[in-house]
Amino acid sequence: MDAAAKKAEGRLESAYGDLTGDTGHQIKGKAKQVQGSAMNTAEDLKEGTKSAAKKVAGxxxxMADDLG
Incomplete structure (x- = not known):
């Protein structure tokens, strides 16, 4: 499941908990939203690392061309 889907699922579950007064669903929904955000952050870091590695390689x- 991707980060956006996890966050959407969390929002729905949290809203369901709000409507029904079910604290368990509210907490689970918030936790899923946090998990989705963490997944986004991890993906952003991964992409940032790839970008930095490409810049260093370039x-x-x-530099090798200049020396050669």
Whole structure:
């Protein structure tokens, strides 16, 4: 399940808990929303790391070209 779907599921479950007064569903819904946010953060970090690695590799190639 992707992050957006997990957050949406959490919002729905939390809203259901609000409507019914079920604290358990409210808490589970909030927890799923937090999990979805964490999944987004992890994906952002992964993409940021890939981008940084590509920049370093590009700079190393440029430097090697300059030296060669």
């Amino acid at each position: 700079a190393a190639n440029d």
